[in-house]
Every structure is written in structure tokens, then in C-alpha cells.
Amino acid sequence: MESKQNLEHTFSQFNEAREMLAKQFYDLIGLIANHVFSGNLIPDAQNVLEEIHKQNNMAEAEKNVLKHLYFYSSHLQSSKFLLGVLGRFKSGKSTLLNAIAGEEISPMDTRISTGVLNFTFWQEKEECKVVFDSGQEMSIPVSEKAFYVDYRHNPDNEKGIHSVRHGSPYLKLQPEIIFVDTPGLEAVNRIHEEITLDFVAQCHAAIVVSCYPPFGSTELEFYQRIKSSIPNIFLVQNLPGDKLGDWIKLEAQTLENLHKMSFYSLDKEAYPQGDVRSILNRIADSQDESALLKFKEIHKIHLYSLNARDAYEYLVGGKKDSPDKQGKIEESRFAKFQKELYDFLTQHKGAELVRDYQKKGKVILQELTRMIEGRQSLLRKNLTEIEKEIKEKENQRQKALNMVEMLSDRSNLKMISSYKALKSQILDQDLQKLIEELDKSYGEWNIFRLNKGQIKEIKARVNEFNRLFGQRFQEWVKEVQKVILEARDQIMANLENHGIFGKLELSGSFSQVSMGEISGAGYIDYGFGLAFHGGIAYILGSIAGGSGIALLGAGFAPVLIGAAIGLGVSIPLAKKCAPALESAKEFLSKIIKRPANSIFQNFRNNVKEKLDEIERAVLDTAMDNFKREVTENINEYFKLFSQRMEELKNKKSHGMTQKDCELECENLQNIVLQLQKIGEALDSKQVAEKVTTNEKVEGLFQGVKGYLKKFTT
Incomplete structure (x- = not known):
């Protein structure tokens, strides 16, 4: 019991450090939502994500910023x-x-x-x-x-x-x-x-x-x-x-x-x-x-x-x-080994994890600061400047959309080129090598003469190809992700609010492509099964003479085959009557000859067909999704900007004084100072020391809740 308590204590110190860091950013959700984005969010709500969705006064771009804070906090706490x-x-x-x-x-x-x-x-x-x-x-x-x-x-x-x-x-x-x-x-x-x-x-x-x-x-x-x-x-x-x-x-x-x-x-x-x-x-x-x-x-x-x-x-x-x-x-x-292993995880790997999240946290804080400073800049403009700004933003929107079209087309060409290279590598090198090896060993063999061990070896080689295929495909997916991210970054660099594009992801179509349907030992199974059981169906059909009755050998009751003999009947029948079918295999091998290389070539054709399907469907879908998501985000950004500009214009037209603007700027500046204070607290050396020396970390993360009270009391 004592040993277990010591191990739990080892992890409790690490958990305390990351929970305090996560809580700091979680508390920012309410602060930013209600005092920067004009929301009415309940920070302690049971389902914060649902609460964010319910904010009718917020644009989607603002909600996305809050979601970033939420997911940052929750992922840090749940990491393993x-x-x-x-x-x-x-x-x-x-x-x-x-x-x-x-x-x-x-x-x-x-x-x-x-x-x-x-x-x-x-x-x-x-x-x-x-x-x-x-x-x-x-x-x-x-x-x-x-x-x-x-x-x-x-x-x-x-x-x-x-x-x-x-x-x-x-x-x-x-x-x-x-x-x-x-x-x-x-x-x-x-x-x-x-x-x-x-x-x-x-x-x-x-x-x-x-x-x-x-x-x-x-x-x-x-x-x-x-x-x-x-x-x-x-x-x-x-x-x-x-x-x-x-x-x-x-x-x-x-x-x-x-x-x-x-x-x-x-x-x-x-x-x-x-x-x-x-x-x-x-x-x-x-x-x-x-x-x-x-x-x-x-x-x-x-x-x-x-x-x-x-x-x-x-x-x-x-x-x-x-x-x-x-x-x-x-x-x-x-016991000594387990304790030192757990100490290593928490004190070394745990510190690395916290440092990684510190870096991510600083990026979030920088984006929030930029956003607030942009709001302050608008508050200091007069009505004429605001109207001019609205027109300029509309021109920027059109330029941004044109840029999306151009970059998307350019990225699409890169993706198509890289995919053709992938296809060539798989078909002309990896798959060709596999087929040549299989043909050399078994190509001229009658498939009905292959024993279980030989078929097992063929499947093992195909599994190796399948694994290599999967690795190459995933490498290509990473390359596509890089192409799309480069295009996204170029667009982001030309817009003021980078944070709104955080939700963009590569279309799920890539990760959902079934490698098993493209290549694999399962297809070889199917090929051999089709040939073997097709032969059985032919023999049974001949015996039955279309009458629907056939005897499968001693010890088996008559089995209803049906007037139309086919694979739909023969394959389930094979599973039920495996011993009899195995004995029939020797008989088949004497009267039917089908070389194994026909299965191998069918396998190659199957792989090529699936690769062609990806080229036709997935590539276009990925780029279409990218263009659509970026376009929606751009329009959402400018919609947000126009909405906030119109609100400010309306306020200034109906009595909002310069003093009111200065007071709001002052409140926003206090929030900026608070964000900077948190950023200073995210000094990696300080947190690393706190994790490795098992000391408490409350001193690093003070202020957000106390500061929040200034706005709520």
C-alpha cells in the first residue's frame, strides 16, 4: 500500500503542474468571451462547448478562438x-x-x-x-x-x-x-x-x-x-x-x-x-x-x-x-525499478510535455493580444475613418478570395503531381517486384494444387506489400497536408486575424480511404476462394443436373443446391462442408487447371483500379473542401469585421463619447497586461523546475480569476 501511495504522489505533482496550466487558459474563456467579444457566457457551465455555441452575439470566428482555449486546456489535462x-x-x-x-x-x-x-x-x-x-x-x-x-x-x-x-x-x-x-x-x-x-x-x-x-x-x-x-x-x-x-x-x-x-x-x-x-x-x-x-x-x-x-x-x-x-x-x-521509471516519466517527459504546451500557450496569448489591440485601434477612429475602413475591408475580401482561387489551383497541381509519383512507385516498383517474386515461385502452379502453407506464404508476402503501401500512402498524405498548410499560411499572412483559420483540417477523405480495399492478403484469399469455390459450384451443378439435389459424400446428408448453382450458394456451402470440399480439391486439380499468376495479375489490376479511384475522387474532394473552408472562413472574418465596425459606427452615431472609447480601451489594455503577465509566467525554465523538484506551482499562475472579479463585482 505504501509503495502504491508513493507512485500516486509521483504523478500527483506532475498532474498539479499541468492542471494549473490548463486551468489558467480555461479561465481565459470567460474573460475573453464576456469582456472582449461582448458575449454572455457562463464560465462554470457544465458543458462549456455548448455554452460557446449558444452565444448569439458572437461571430463564428470569435467562437473558434474560445474553442481553441477550451481544447488547449482539455487536451493538456487528458494527455498520456x-x-x-x-x-x-x-x-x-x-x-x-x-x-x-x-x-x-x-x-x-x-x-x-x-x-x-x-x-x-x-x-x-x-x-x-x-x-x-x-x-x-x-x-x-x-x-x-x-x-x-x-x-x-x-x-x-x-x-x-x-x-x-x-x-x-x-x-x-x-x-x-x-x-x-x-x-x-x-x-x-x-x-x-x-x-x-x-x-x-x-x-x-x-x-x-x-x-x-x-x-x-x-x-x-x-x-x-x-x-x-x-x-x-x-x-x-x-x-x-x-x-x-x-x-x-x-x-x-x-x-x-x-x-x-x-x-x-x-x-x-x-x-x-x-x-x-x-x-x-x-x-x-x-x-x-x-x-x-x-x-x-x-x-x-x-x-x-x-x-x-x-x-x-x-x-x-x-x-x-x-x-x-x-x-x-x-x-x-x-519496486525500485517501477519508482525510477515513473520518476523519469513525470520529471523528464512530463517537463517536456509542459514545455510544449507552454509554447502553444504563448502563441494563443499573442493572437489574443493582437485581436484586442485591433479592437483598441478601431475605438480610436472617428466616423469618417470607420466608414473608410469598411470599404477598404471589402476590397481586401475580394483580393483574398481571388488569392484563394489562385493558390488552390496551384496546390491542386502539386497534389496531382505528387500522387502520380506515388502511383508510379507503388505500381511500377513495389507491386511489380511483388508480382515478379510471386510469379517466379508460384506463377505456373495450378492453384488447386497449392497447399495451405504455400497460400499462407503468398499471403504473408502480400501483407508485407500492404504494410509498405500503407507507409507510402501515409507519407503522401503528410506531403498533401504540407501543401495545403503552405497555401493556408500564405492566405493567413495576408489577413489580420490569423486565429480564425485554426479549425481548418485536411479533408477526412484521405484518412478514411480503406487500404484493405486497395491491397491486401484479403484480396488473395478472395481470388483463391473465387476460383476454388467456383470450381466446386461447377462440379456440384453438374452432379445435380439442375434438379437441386446433390450428394457430397459419405456421412453428409443430401444438400439442397438449388436450380441455379452459383457462388452465392457455393461459398456458404463450402464453409459448412469444408471437409468434403477439401477432399474434392484433389479431384478438381486433375480436371481443372488454373495458373496462380492469373490471381496475381487480377490482384495487380485491383490495386491499380483502387488507386485510380482515389485520383478521381479523393484529390478533387480534398481541394474542394479546402477551397470551401477557406472561403467560408474569409467571408466569416470580414463579416465579423463589418459587423463590429457597424456596431461601433452605430454607437458613435448615437452618443458614444471619446471618453467612453478611452474607458473601453483602458479596460482592454488591462486585459492585454494580464495576458502579458500570464505569458511571463509561462517561462519554461520555471515550470520545468517546479515539475522536477515536486514543488507547488500556484505561484506561477495567479491573477486571472482575481482579475475577472473586477468585471463581475
């Missing part, structure tokens, strides 16, 4: 750390992950156990989703999770799954962490390792687990491959109980191996005499724990030795209610 556990299969990855999480979140004790990325995290609503290599998502019952995660139910990832993501309020997990189990290295299918490598770069921290004997060449080579992507890696030697007593000696050996592979250089200031081997041998021989700890700290190596099985048994398994639980966990050396 991504913690991945990596290593060879059967190294104890899942066991260690379950111990860290304090819950049974990953399968254990199967042949390879985890076969895909397995994300588990706390959230208020129970939800479990399967994400396929294609990018498609499918919700599943939690009870079926193992059928997608566990290798036994999805050998060699035949289902083409990228990850399974499970959020639950019923799991007592550290809410700030997303726990991720990964497929084992050196597993049967090398796609496992590719999935893991693709994922590593996203982690805030990664744990590489090695069982006894620890950290052989394979694991160290893997570590070498990923250390540039994620330098903050925790190396864990998962030792059996009878070897845990030798942990100092084993860690010294691992440190020597790391040095041999150039993972670090000896710090000559700390160790002016001797070489790495002699220093580590001396530490091992003397069993000097403090000297070992000092060596690791100086060289910034996170290396730990523990017994994951004991930690799991006493935290999650059958011994969690044991009276000597705390002592056994300490003996396993797990």
Missing part, C-alpha cells in the same frame, strides 16, 4: 504517456507489463503470446478496438480481445492487424499511462519485428526486457537499432529467483558488452585510471552496489535487474493477498 515493453518472445515482456500495470492486461504463457501491438489504458468508457494494417478500425467485445492479440488465435498475424486498443474504467491502471505490449523479436514472422520498430519512435519511454542469460547479441543489436529513435530506454534483466542474487555481476557483464558495441564511452574525468573491463570487474568482485549505481548514472544508462514473475505473482497473481507481499516485492527488486 506512451510506455512500450519490447524484447524477444518469451522474455517475460507480458509478465513484466502486467506487474507494472497491476492488472492482467496482456496474455501470458502461450507459444509466442502477444502477436500484435496491444494498447491498454484507463478511460471513463469501456471500449475495445481492432486497428488493421489498412487503417480500418473495428469495435469488438472485450471478451474477444484475445482472438486478435494472442498468437494462438492469430498466427503470423494472418488477420492483418496493426494493434488492439482497449480503454476501460474497470482496470485499476495508472491513468496517465498507455501500456503497450509488443510482438516478440525473433518471432516466427519477421513482420512482428517490423511492427515493433515502427512503433518504438512514438514511445515516451521503452523497456527492453531480456531473460537469463541477459542481453545477448540479438537484443543488443535491436537496442542499437532503436536507441536513436528513443534514447531514453530502460534495459531490464528479467532473472529467475536463483540468479537474482548475482545481479551485480550480471549487470557489470552487460555494461561491458554495451561498451564493446560502442553504446557509450568511458568518462575519463570520473575514471581517470583503468579501462571499462577492469573497473567493472572490480565492482563485480567486490559486489559494490553503490559503485555500480554511480557508474550507470555517470554514463546515463538505465539498467535494472529484477524477477518479473515474483513481482507479477504478488501484485496481480495468486499471491497478491499474501501477508509477506511487500517484502517479496522488494526482494524481486521490482
Whole structure:
């Protein structure tokens, strides 16, 4: 219990820092809405977004500014750390992950156990989703999770799954962490390792687990491959109980191996005499724990030795209610590792997260300040100047719309050009290479003579192509996003109020394109199934003679085929009568010959057809959406400006004095000063120090509520 409280305290300090930062911006919503935008917003309303939508006196552009503040605040408070556990299969990855999480979140004790990325995290609503290599998502019952995660139910990832993501309020997990189990290295299918490598770069921290004997060449080579992507890696030697007593000696050996592979250089200031081997041998021989700890700290190596099985048994398994639980966990050396891991997340990665939000926050404050200063400038104008300003703004609107048309056309040409390059790379290089390899191995084979292993190998190669295809497609999407953002930025640079364009996003049509429908082993399945079951339908139709009755062999009752035999009947029939159809396959192979390369060519044609569909539909839709959204935003901006100018003109025409204008300018200036004060408080060094030294942060974030009272009392 004491250990759990200490871990909660570690996260409470980090949470306090980010909650205070988030609250500061949340409080600005009411201040800006009611005293800059002339709204009537209730800041403490249960649903603030709904309250923003209900503001009839505000233009959409002003509402968008408030939404920015809201989402900034809520995203900061809900952000999580991504913690991945990596290593060879059967190294104890899942066991260690379950111990860290304090819950049974990953399968254990199967042949390879985890076969895909397995994300588990706390959230208020129970939800479990399967994400396929294609990018498609499918919700599943939690009870079926193992059928997608566990290798036994999805050998060699035949289902083409990228990850399974499970959020639950019923799991007592550290809410700030997303726990991720990964497929084992050196597993049967090398796609496992590719999935893991693709994922590593996203982690805030990664744990590489090695069982006894620890950290052989394979694991160290893997570590070498990923250390540039994620330098903050925790190396864990998962030792059996009878070897845990030798942990100092084993860690010294691992440190020597790391040095041999150039993972670090000896710090000559700390160790002016001797070489790495002699220093580590001396530490091992003397069993000097403090000297070992000092060596690791100086060289910034996170290396730990523990017994994951004991930690799991006493935290999650059958011994969690044991009276000597705390002592056994300490003996396993797990508690020290978990505390230092969580300290690292909160003090280092947590500080990085807060700094990132500080930068974003300063941009928001600058935009708000510019907006308010623009309002002050208008208040100081006389009626003649206001009328002149209204006419000038209308001219600017027309120029802006013309610019949108020109930039959109230019961007469209860039997108089309980049897409043609993508198509060429996929069809003429990646797909051509795949088809040539398949043709060489199986092209002349009769598909009815291919066995399950051969079809499985074909599907595995197609899955590799599918993964490469998905990567290239996503890279192209990023390129398109860049083109659109460049066009947007050029437009924004020519307008006064940049903030109104924050809601623009790339059309969802790109991310919704189904990779599975463009390419994938599923199509190969369909191609073989179509040919095979089509042959079965032909045979059954001949036997039945159109009468509707056919006998499928000993032990099977007569099956009604129907007068019109076809795939609609034969495929469901095949599932029901699989044994009989399998035996019929040999018969088919003797009387029907269909080479496998016909399936491969059909597959190529299918990919080309889908790529052509994207070119015809998605590209035009994306640019049309961009033009429409930018045009709407431009018109909204000028509508807002005209509306506020007309309001001001009306006020000045009906008795608003210069003194009234000066008083409003003064109130607005006070708000500007308050925003500047918040900006000064967002000094990254100050907040970073507060996070890492576990001190309270109220002193950094004072003033908004107190200042708000000046307007409400």
C-alpha cells in the first residue's frame, strides 16, 4: 500500500503542474468571451462547448478562438504517456507489463503470446478496438480481445492487424499511462519485428526486457537499432529467483558488452585510471552496489535487474493477498525499478510535455493580444475613418478570395503531381517486384494444387506489400497536408486575424480511404476462394443436373443446391462442408487447371483500379473542401469585421463619447497586461523546475480569476 501511495504522489505533482496550466487558459474563456467579444457566457457551465455555441452575439470566428482555449486546456489535462515493453518472445515482456500495470492486461504463457501491438489504458468508457494494417478500425467485445492479440488465435498475424486498443474504467491502471505490449523479436514472422520498430519512435519511454542469460547479441543489436529513435530506454534483466542474487555481476557483464558495441564511452574525468573491463570487474568482485549505481548514472544508462514473475505473482497473481507481499516485492527488486521509471516519466517527459504546451500557450496569448489591440485601434477612429475602413475591408475580401482561387489551383497541381509519383512507385516498383517474386515461385502452379502453407506464404508476402503501401500512402498524405498548410499560411499572412483559420483540417477523405480495399492478403484469399469455390459450384451443378439435389459424400446428408448453382450458394456451402470440399480439391486439380499468376495479375489490376479511384475522387474532394473552408472562413472574418465596425459606427452615431472609447480601451489594455503577465509566467525554465523538484506551482499562475472579479463585482 505504501509503495502504491508513493507512485500516486509521483504523478500527483506532475498532474498539479499541468492542471494549473490548463486551468489558467480555461479561465481565459470567460474573460475573453464576456469582456472582449461582448458575449454572455457562463464560465462554470457544465458543458462549456455548448455554452460557446449558444452565444448569439458572437461571430463564428470569435467562437473558434474560445474553442481553441477550451481544447488547449482539455487536451493538456487528458494527455498520456506512451510506455512500450519490447524484447524477444518469451522474455517475460507480458509478465513484466502486467506487474507494472497491476492488472492482467496482456496474455501470458502461450507459444509466442502477444502477436500484435496491444494498447491498454484507463478511460471513463469501456471500449475495445481492432486497428488493421489498412487503417480500418473495428469495435469488438472485450471478451474477444484475445482472438486478435494472442498468437494462438492469430498466427503470423494472418488477420492483418496493426494493434488492439482497449480503454476501460474497470482496470485499476495508472491513468496517465498507455501500456503497450509488443510482438516478440525473433518471432516466427519477421513482420512482428517490423511492427515493433515502427512503433518504438512514438514511445515516451521503452523497456527492453531480456531473460537469463541477459542481453545477448540479438537484443543488443535491436537496442542499437532503436536507441536513436528513443534514447531514453530502460534495459531490464528479467532473472529467475536463483540468479537474482548475482545481479551485480550480471549487470557489470552487460555494461561491458554495451561498451564493446560502442553504446557509450568511458568518462575519463570520473575514471581517470583503468579501462571499462577492469573497473567493472572490480565492482563485480567486490559486489559494490553503490559503485555500480554511480557508474550507470555517470554514463546515463538505465539498467535494472529484477524477477518479473515474483513481482507479477504478488501484485496481480495468486499471491497478491499474501501477508509477506511487500517484502517479496522488494526482494524481486521490482519496486525500485517501477519508482525510477515513473520518476523519469513525470520529471523528464512530463517537463517536456509542459514545455510544449507552454509554447502553444504563448502563441494563443499573442493572437489574443493582437485581436484586442485591433479592437483598441478601431475605438480610436472617428466616423469618417470607420466608414473608410469598411470599404477598404471589402476590397481586401475580394483580393483574398481571388488569392484563394489562385493558390488552390496551384496546390491542386502539386497534389496531382505528387500522387502520380506515388502511383508510379507503388505500381511500377513495389507491386511489380511483388508480382515478379510471386510469379517466379508460384506463377505456373495450378492453384488447386497449392497447399495451405504455400497460400499462407503468398499471403504473408502480400501483407508485407500492404504494410509498405500503407507507409507510402501515409507519407503522401503528410506531403498533401504540407501543401495545403503552405497555401493556408500564405492566405493567413495576408489577413489580420490569423486565429480564425485554426479549425481548418485536411479533408477526412484521405484518412478514411480503406487500404484493405486497395491491397491486401484479403484480396488473395478472395481470388483463391473465387476460383476454388467456383470450381466446386461447377462440379456440384453438374452432379445435380439442375434438379437441386446433390450428394457430397459419405456421412453428409443430401444438400439442397438449388436450380441455379452459383457462388452465392457455393461459398456458404463450402464453409459448412469444408471437409468434403477439401477432399474434392484433389479431384478438381486433375480436371481443372488454373495458373496462380492469373490471381496475381487480377490482384495487380485491383490495386491499380483502387488507386485510380482515389485520383478521381479523393484529390478533387480534398481541394474542394479546402477551397470551401477557406472561403467560408474569409467571408466569416470580414463579416465579423463589418459587423463590429457597424456596431461601433452605430454607437458613435448615437452618443458614444471619446471618453467612453478611452474607458473601453483602458479596460482592454488591462486585459492585454494580464495576458502579458500570464505569458511571463509561462517561462519554461520555471515550470520545468517546479515539475522536477515536486514543488507547488500556484505561484506561477495567479491573477486571472482575481482579475475577472473586477468585471463581475
